[in-house]
Amino acid sequence: MIVLDYTDRRPIYEQIVERFQSLVMCGVLEKDAPLPSVRGLAMELSINPNTIQRAYAELERRGVIYTVKGKGNFVADQGALRRLRREELLGAATVLVKKAKEDGLEKQEVAEMIDQVWEQGGGKDD
Amino acid sequence: MIVLDYTDRRPIYEQIVERFQSLVMCGVLEKDAPLPSVRGLAMELSINPNTIQRAYAELERRGVIYTVKGKGNFVADQGALRRLRREELLGAATVLVKKAKEDGLEKQEVAEMIDQVWEQGGGKDD
DNA sequence: CTAACTGTACTAATTCGCTTATTACAGTTA
């Protein structure tokens, strides 16, 4: 369910955060579904429990999951998550626009590029 | 010409690389234009010459600039660069589209988002 | 109650990449 990419420059706790966020967002993990235990997942990934702990703490801070001491971590209500994803989407759009402007492209050109990627790109509606 | 952002998580040598790449890409720096000297730019930015050196080495590796020992660094022919930036731009667009599809958005909605970010975002044409 | 799970907290040590400091060498040019 979780795969680490050690060639990725981002820290692994951040990869874990992103990964669970995606799993929740796309419906694989539904509301109140339990996440792997801190120690269990650490064992499975052959990393330190502290690192999992850090990832879970961040997920809770973002409102993606909630914690019950002694029981575990569970997927939270998705209201906050939708807002979060909206922000991420805006972030991605901002990156793209920034690059495009740096290169002196016109808005029209970016729109065409989006159009092209949308059609060809391996997405959900294929 | 070069501004460092210490709140940016990326290393400064990478910021310098990106910055010069943009300057070349948008035509501010044309073919064979000289770049600031290693020591000079280091002085101006109050950082170590080694860091500039590293950035210039990377720019040369990418084919954005070329070096003449004893004389300086100069902007290379832009053929390779255009292809490079095009790829980066496509990458950013792909990330955006992927996220959007994950969230079940329509192409139209993404276009509107781009439009909005384009207008409000502090960009080149303000 | 006990054992075996859960999460939480904290400190020390390590590792790794970025950056600095410093020195030295080599090519160019006025």
Add this chain to the structure above:
DNA sequence: TAACTGTAATAAGCGAATTAGTACAGTTAG
């Protein structure tokens, strides 16, 4: 020759990420 250019190399410092280890607290099944 003097004052620029780039290049190379080593040592040191720093900070973030990660590990290791220990301890404490809540839950649950036997």
